[in-house]
Amino acid sequence: MIIDVKLPAALASECGGARHLDIDVPAEATLTDVLDQIAAAHPRLGRRLRDEAGKLRRYVNIYVGDDESRRLQGLDTPVDGHDIQILPSIAGG
Amino acid sequence: MAYLVLIGTRKGLFTARSDDRRHWSVDGPAKLDDDGFTAVAEIYAAACDPATGRVLVGASTFFGPSIWHSDDHATTWSEPENAPMAFPQDLPYRPLDFSDTAGIDQPDSEQTNTVKRIWQLTFGPGQRVWAGVEPTSLWTSDDGGRTFTFNQALWDHPQHTTWASGAGGPAVHTIVPDPTDPRHLTVAISSGGIYQTHDDGQTWEGITAGITVDYAPDEAPESGQCIHKVTRDADGTLFAQSHGPAYRATKPDGGWTNISTNLPSNFGFAIVAHPHEAGTVMAWPVGESMDRTPPGHRIGAWRTTDGGDTWHPWGTGLPAEPYYGTVMRDGACTDGAEQPGWYFGTRCGDVWAADDQTGQWHLVATHLPDVLCVRAMETP
Numbered sequence: 412m413i414i415d416v417k418l419p420a421a422l423a424s425e426c427g428g429a430r431h432l433d434i435d436v437p438a439e440a441t442l443t444d445v446l447d448q449i450a451a452a453h454p455r456l457g458r459r460l461r462d463e464a465g466k467l468r469r470y471v472n473i474y475v476g477d478d479e480s481r482r483l484q485g486l487d488t489p490v491d492g493h494d495i496q497i498l499p500s501i502a503g504g
Numbered sequence: 505m506a507y508l509v510l511i512g513t514r515k516g517l518f519t520a521r522s523d524d525r526r527h528w529s530v531d532g533p534a535k536l537d538d539d540g541f542t543a544v545a546e547i548y549a550a551a552c553d554p555a556t557g558r559v560l561v562g563a564s565t566f567f568g569p570s571i572w573h574s575d576d577h578a579t580t581w582s583e584p585e586n587a588p589m590a591f592p593q594d595l596p597y598r599p600l601d602f603s604d605t606a607g608i609d610q611p612d613s614e615q616t617n618t619v620k621r622i623w624q625l626t627f628g629p630g631q632r633v634w635a636g637v638e639p640t641s642l643w644t645s646d647d648g649g650r651t652f653t654f655n656q657a658l659w660d661h662p663q664h665t666t667w668a669s670g671a672g673g674p675a676v677h678t679i680v681p682d683p684t685d686p687r688h689l690t691v692a693i694s695s696g697g698i699y700q701t702h703d704d705g706q707t708w709e710g711i712t713a714g715i716t717v718d719y720a721p722d723e724a725p726e727s728g729q730c731i732h733k734v735t736r737d738a739d740g741t742l743f744a745q746s747h748g749p750a751y752r753a754t755k756p757d758g759g760w761t762n763i764s765t766n767l768p769s770n771f772g773f774a775i776v777a778h779p780h781e782a783g784t785v786m787a788w789p790v791g792e793s794m795d796r797t798p799p800g801h802r803i804g805a806w807r808t809t810d811g812g813d814t815w816h817p818w819g820t821g822l823p824a825e826p827y828y829g830t831v832m833r834d835g836a837c838t839d840g841a842e843q844p845g846w847y848f849g850t851r852c853g854d855v856w857a858a859d860d861q862t863g864q865w866h867l868v869a870t871h872l873p874d875v876l877c878v879r880a881m882e883t884p
Contacts, residue, residue, distance in 0.1 A: 422567070424538035454585045459567035463590035464616040470566040499566055503544075 412438050414445055417496040418456075425456035436490065442475060443486045445495060460497065472498045505882050507839055508577050509847055509868060510559060511855055512547030512877035517561055519578045520868045521883075525845045525857050530869045536572040536581040541565055551625035551633070551649075552881035554840060559879075560633065560649045562622030569622050571635070573649050577883050589635065589643050589652040591617040595659070600639045600667060600674035607667040617641075624834070625649065626679040629686040636676030640667050640693055644705065655705050663697065663710050666728030670694035670747075677833060680736045690742060695730035698744060711753070714760040715746050732773045733833045739782035741811065745775040745833075750787060752812045763812025768799035774836035778860070779844050783811040786818065788831035788848060796830060803827040805836075805848065819846075819858050821865035829854065834877035841882050849875030 416432040423430055434448050443465070450457025460471050465486070467473065473480045476493035480486065509520040509528075516533025536542040542563050549562035561572045561581075571588045572581045597613040599605050617639055624636030633645040635652055641659055643652035658676075668674060678692035687704040690711075697712030710727045717729055730747035737743065742753045748771065749764035764770050771792035778784035787806050791799050798804065807818035829852030836848035838860075849855035853872035856865040857880075 421539045421541045454587075455583070458570075458587045462568060462618040463587060464593060464618050466618070468566070468568055501544075501566060 412436055412440070412492055414440075414490055414492070415494045416445065416449065417494065419497060419499055421499055421501075422456060422459055422497070425453050425459065434495075438492075440490050441484075441486065442473060442480055442488045442490060442495070445490055446486065470500050470502060472500055474498065505841070506884070507841075507845065507857075507880060508552070508559075508883045509839075509855070509857070509878060509880040510550040510552065510561065510578060511849055511869060511872065511875060512550050512561070512834075512879075513853070513873035513875050514546055515873040516543045516545060517547045517550070517563070517578075518869060518872055520855065522857075522868075525859055526866045528857070528866070528868045532872075534578070534581070536561060536563060537583065541567065542572070546621070546876065548834070548876050549622045549625040549635075550877050550879045551627055552879050553627040554881045555627075556648075557883070558627075558648060559881075560625045560627075562625050562635070564621045569619050571622060571625070571649055584650045586651070587619075588645075588650060589619055589637065589654070591619060591641075592654060598639065598664070601669050606669065606674075607665045621673060621675065623673075623675040623677040624679050626681060628681040628689070629683065632681075632686065634679040634681070634689070636679050636691065638673045638675035640664075640674045640676055640696060642676045642679070642691055642705070657701075657706055658691070658699060658708050661699065661708050661710065663727035666725070667693060667696035668728070670730050678731070678734045680734055680742070682736070682740065684740070690734060690736070692731040692734045692744070694732065695728060695747070697727040697729050698731055698734060698742075714753075715744065715751055716748065717746075718748060733775050735775050735777040735785065737777035737782050737785060737811075738780050741782065743775055743777060743785050743812065745772050745787065747771070748792075750775060750812065754811075761812075763808070766808075766813070766815040767806055771796075772831075773833040774831045774848065776836050776838060776846070779838050779840045780842070781809070784809045785812065786836065786846060787815070788836055790830045797828045798830065801826040801828060803829065803850065805846070819863040819865045821858070822856065828852065829874075832876055834879075835875050837879050839880035839882055845880065847878050847880050849878045851875065 511518040518532030533543040545563035545565040596609040596611040597615040621638040635643040642655040680690040682688035751760040829850030851874040855868040
């Protein structure tokens with residue numbers, strides 16, 4: 412199953428300027444599986460998204476379909492064929 | 505000869521260049537990464553290696569902390585593909601906050617330790633680079649700052665149960681190499697104390713006893729004191745600015761002597777030793793108690809040439825009007841030149857430089873974001 416992962420402009424250079432990644436995962440894959448594949452192919456992008464404990468960084472939001480993953484099952488959320496969108500929440504004054 | 509100053513701020517890295525330490529051109533905020541998100545990163549740590557020209561910058565960004573390096577005097581930047589440092593995930597979680605479990609390992613916790621912020625980068629002898637990190641930990645690199653190894657021995661020091669967080673966070677924030685002995689190193693922790701190794705980090709000795717506190721019932725603890733900065737003079741004497749007085753330790757095992765009797769306050773962060781003249785040290789006191797601004801609301805540097813027995817305001821050219829920006833613990837430095845220049849920056853975003861010989865402060869940059877660290881070196 413090919414999952415379309417949309418990247419923010421702030422991280423595009425980590426993939427040679429690409430704003431989309433096609434990630435091939437099994438049908439039962441979770442968000443962790445998708446992020447593991449991204450990290451394997453693009454280590455620096457991987458560590459921008461998750462810390463060394465594998466947790467999503469505080470200001471990184473990942474939408475599975477229309478829902479933010481923290482409101483679903485976090486990184487255990489099944490991707491179930493949905494598109495994935497990565498959106499940083501740039502906070503602070 | 506030219507001079508390069510790295511100015512780490514709450515929002516990005518700025519660079520300043522000069523041929524005479526009087527007239528400066530300033531650039532920034534630097535885009536360390538290709539996408540530019542580091543232009544708003546907190547820059548707590550920067551380091552210069554005059555021997556190789558390499559400079560390092562530790563940036564804490566929305567996408568986590570990382571370390572960038574430049575080999576062309578801060579013109580272009582590179583970052584390792586893989587994380588330069590990562591906590592071993594089999595360590596028990598250690599809270600280092602203000603709670604009653606601060607400093608005490610929590611083996612049953614589901615939380616793990618992760619790198620939050622890089623507070624200090626220091627070049628040692630050879631290719632060695634040391635990093636001080638939040639949560640309170642020390643790291644070593646032998647490839648110029650690209651990959652770092654966790655120092656388990658300091659993490660395991662029995663006094664870690666007395667470590668906690670200062671207002672800025674729990675960190676190893678000071679690393680003082682010994683140019684005469686690559687196996688000898690001094691580090692300082694807020695809050696936690698001062699530790700030394702004589703065997704390249706395999707074992708550590710707490711040397712904080714003698715530094716007193718006024719914020720706890722035990723005024724003279726063995727460890728746990730909030731140490732703001734430590735500097736080493738040309739003879740190897742250590743000077744410490746605590747969360748209280750400044751101290752001198754002629755011999756690290758010989759105790760500490762309060763040297764603040766002549767300073768305008770018993771509080772401060774930045775303290776910097778002259779690179780060549782033993783006993784000459786500069787300090788930037790901060791009003792104690794609830795007034796955490798420059799004493800008398802006048803920005804200024806204080807200098808001793810006798811190891812802290814006497815101090816005097818040093819230099820001309822600083823604002824005469826009230827000034828409320830403090831100098832943070834890494835907000836001052838020298839460039840290490842034979843005739844050194846002194847530098848400091850404030851939370852008001854102003855940076856000054858002065859020749860040691862003239863004592864005339866010149867404005868390097870103004871109206872920057874609040875300055876967290878300043879580092880300088882001579883360049884060809």
